Amino acid sequence: xxxxxxxxxxxxxxxxxxxxxxxxxxxxxxxxxxxxxxxxxxxxxxxxxxxxxxxxxxxxxxxxxxxxxxxxxxxxxxxxxxxxxxxxxxxxxxxxxxxxxxxxxxxxxxxxxxxxxxxxxxxxxxxxxxxxxxxxxxxxxxxxxxxxxxxxxxxxxxxxxxxxxxxxxxxxxxxxxxxxxxxxxxxxxxxxxxxxxxxxxxxxxxxxxxxxxxxxxxxxxxxxxxxxxxxxxxxxxxxxxxxxxxxxxxxxxxxxxxxxxxxx
Amino acid sequence: xxxxxxxxxxxxxxxxxxxxxxxxxxxxxxxxxxxxxxxxxxxxxxxxxxxxxxxxxxxxxxxxxxxxxxxxxxxxxxxxxxxxxxxxxxxxxxxxxxxxxxxxxxxxxxxxxxxxxxxxxxxxxxxxxxxxxxxxxxxxxxxxxxxxxxxxxxxxxxxxxxxxxxxxxxxxxxxxxxxxxxxxxxxxxxxxxxxxxxxxxxxxxxxxxxxxxxxxxxxxxxxxxxxxxxxxxxxxxxxxxxxxxx
Numbered sequence: 327x328x329x330x331x332x333x334x335x336x337x338x339x340x341x342x343x344x345x346x347x348x349x350x351x352x353x354x355x356x357x358x359x360x361x362x363x364x365x366x367x368x369x370x371x372x373x374x375x376x377x378x379x380x381x382x383x384x385x386x387x388x389x390x391x392x393x394x395x396x397x398x399x400x401x402x403x404x405x406x407x408x409x410x411x412x413x414x415x416x417x418x419x420x421x422x423x424x425x426x427x428x429x430x431x432x433x434x435x436x437x438x439x440x441x442x443x444x445x446x447x448x449x450x451x452x453x454x455x456x457x458x459x460x461x462x463x464x465x466x467x468x469x470x471x472x473x474x475x476x477x478x479x480x481x482x483x484x485x486x487x488x489x490x491x492x493x494x495x496x497x498x499x500x501x502x503x504x505x506x507x508x509x510x511x512x513x514x515x516x517x518x519x520x521x522x523x524x525x526x527x528x529x530x531x532x533x534x535x536x537x538x539x540x541x542x543x544x545x546x547x548x549x550x551x552x553x554x555x556x557x558x559x560x561x562x563x564x565x566x567x568x569x570x571x572x573x574x575x576x577x578x579x580x581x582x583x584x585x586x587x588x589x590x
Numbered sequence: 591x592x593x594x595x596x597x598x599x600x601x602x603x604x605x606x607x608x609x610x611x612x613x614x615x616x617x618x619x620x621x622x623x624x625x626x627x628x629x630x631x632x633x634x635x636x637x638x639x640x641x642x643x644x645x646x647x648x649x650x651x652x653x654x655x656x657x658x659x660x661x662x663x664x665x666x667x668x669x670x671x672x673x674x675x676x677x678x679x680x681x682x683x684x685x686x687x688x689x690x691x692x693x694x695x696x697x698x699x700x701x702x703x704x705x706x707x708x709x710x711x712x713x714x715x716x717x718x719x720x721x722x723x724x725x726x727x728x729x730x731x732x733x734x735x736x737x738x739x740x741x742x743x744x745x746x747x748x749x750x751x752x753x754x755x756x757x758x759x760x761x762x763x764x765x766x767x768x769x770x771x772x773x774x775x776x777x778x779x780x781x782x783x784x785x786x787x788x789x790x791x792x793x794x795x796x797x798x799x800x801x802x803x804x805x806x807x808x809x810x811x812x813x814x815x816x817x818x819x820x821x822x823x824x825x826x827x828x829x830x831x832x833x834x835x836x
Contacts, residue, residue, distance in 0.1 A: 375639020375664040400639035435699025
């Protein structure tokens, strides 16, 4: 999706370069949503406090096929450019996982929450796993304080989102109970490797980097939980057959060329 | 912990273990205020995003002679050696709380989200010595000059000390001019400290200025007669005076 297109969010239950060092499927899928030949991708590692290892993993995955940069809110970036200039020139913004409570509080302190809403409106693709996914919804389930608890998000997307449904199973009952009790709106839970693609506020597609992983939709109806499993489309070998919005051939070729030039 | 200790803050313009390897003077000074042979010292590295290397350096410096602990606000789901459970009880039981440098804006945002602003205020009232450098100095004041992203701006701190504060006063020439301009434009009067200089407050009164470097200085910056006046403060060098002459 080029800038200027529909607001787009790719919300991952887990996975991507931080969790799947040998499986680029979700990262490739994110890049396929951006039409620019060399997409500008900004990494926001705020939720984990900008750890070096996570930043290095981002560059390891993205610098070969994108103009990759990161924005630290803890270390000086040595630039006098405003946050608005940095954020709004991107094609995609990748938000890393970590503490959702810290993420939202620190974004608000820097005014970055409002900039990201503007970025979304302008069609800059927003993506991320875990805290970097839940933050876009009305509510999520965080372990920022230790045990899982419900937390409010930015509310760009309607409903709630719970992550690591298979990898951290202690979150799911907290989420389901909160949905059933009406403390948070119904929504989705996603396994590690599963991502939901939203165009505007509409959930359009569910994809997965791993076979067997799934998403779950849950709603409270008259005090009872109604839930159903959503089978994702498996990314990778079967992707073309499933009609993925893959990058056009010429764009792929250019990315390969740049990749080769960087290696040289 | 004695209930009779007064509130104390030692605000470094820069320095201590994270900036002055091999020069323990400012850290020693803070420990001397604890009134205990083996003080309980808790490190709060929030402003750095709980950077691992920073935490390791803290323990290297303090673990041998203190009961050293740290608090992480980013890894509470997997404690990784940090204090988990009741942060409030832990902080209130300390002799010294040592706040590391980094971004004061991120620091304050995260503290407020976890209620640490309230807890640290209570700790201060109980006589837990609060100290820190850079962001760990700025946070205690009502207004703080930060230049983390883009040009210098003024942010609201916790307000335990009803002044403004500017750190690294010697490090960046632009800061000096900006701070004076801010004070001229209505930011409350305050204190600027160079790297190696520390402002020691008892209650809300400046008790003493100490330094780990012979030439490090601190200043009172305030409007007077239509302009902003910068007054150097008497500073006690904590090292050997022979070194100062050398």
